[in-house]
Amino acid sequence: MELWDAYDAHLNIIGGQTLVRGEKIPKGLYHLVSEIIVRHQDGTYLLTQRDERKNFGGMWEATAGGSALKGESPLDCAKRELYEETGISSEDFIEVGRILHKDYQTYYVEYLCLTNIDKTDVVLQDGETSAFKWLTSDELRQMSRDELTTQRIQNFIEDLR
Numbered sequence: 001m002e003l004w005d006a007y008d009a010h011l012n013i014i015g016g017q018t019l020v021r022g023e024k025i026p027k028g029l030y031h032l033v034s035e036i037i038v039r040h041q042d043g044t045y046l047l048t049q050r051d052e053r054k055n056f057g058g059m060w061e062a063t064a065g066g067s068a069l070k071g072e073s074p075l076d077c078a079k080r081e082l083y084e085e086t087g088i089s090s091e092d093f094i095e096v097g098r099i100l101h102k103d104y105q106t107y108y109v110e111y112l113c114l115t116n117i118d119k120t121d122v123v124l125q126d127g128e129t130s131a132f133k134w135l136t137s138d139e140l141r142q143m144s145r146d147e148l149t150t151q152r153i154q155n156f157i158e159d160l161r
Contacts, residue, residue: 003070004031007107009100011074018070025105033108034078035065037096038088041116044134046086050149051130060133061149062140063110064088074109082113086132087123090115 006017006029019031038046047060064085068077075093083089090113097110122132135143 002067004067005070005072006030007032009102009107011098011107011109021067030100030105030107032068032074032077033065033106034068034074034081034111035063035108036078036082036093036111036113037063038082038086038113038115040119040134041114044119044136045140046122047133047135047140048085048124048129049131051127054128056149058130059149060143060147075111078109078111078113085125085128087121088113088115088117 002021004019004021006014006019006025008014008028009030011032014029017026017029019025019029025031040046045062046064047062048064049060050056050058052058064082065078066081066085068074069080072080074095078093079090092114093111094114095109096112097108099108099110100106101108119134124130124132
């Protein structure tokens with residue numbers, strides 16, 4: 001069972017409230033998701049292809065990330081999720097945005113991770129991703145909406161230029 005902290009609309013933890021993955025989130029509460037955009041020192045961005053068995057299977061995403069576990073800060077969640085999904089370990093994170101998605105009852109905290117890893121050393125998480133590639137920001141912007149899980153990341157990368 002995966003437990004999450006409950007947050008208000010200002011990213012404050014609501015004490016005494018615990019959310020359980022898969023259970024309905026009470027109205028007015030949110031769970032935290034950290035997402036990480038990975039930029040190599042050469043200026044390219046890491047994209048991963050979602051496993052066919054997952055929602056949006058076969059589509060590409062320009063972030064690693066997931067839900068913060070109970071007691072986990074947004075940054076600690078970002079570091080854990082990045083390592084789990086890509087094998088990349090880093091301390092070089094910059095917060096680049098926050099989005100409150102009321103319909104999904106989710107508070108997204110977006111990070112940029114800068115890395116100089118060997119680009120072939122990405123380790124995909126079994127059951128999560130099936131492929132990866134590195135693209136320039138121009139190549140990413142040219143991808144069609146039906147190739148990407150969300151266009152929101154294209155907007156973040158445009159803002160990072």
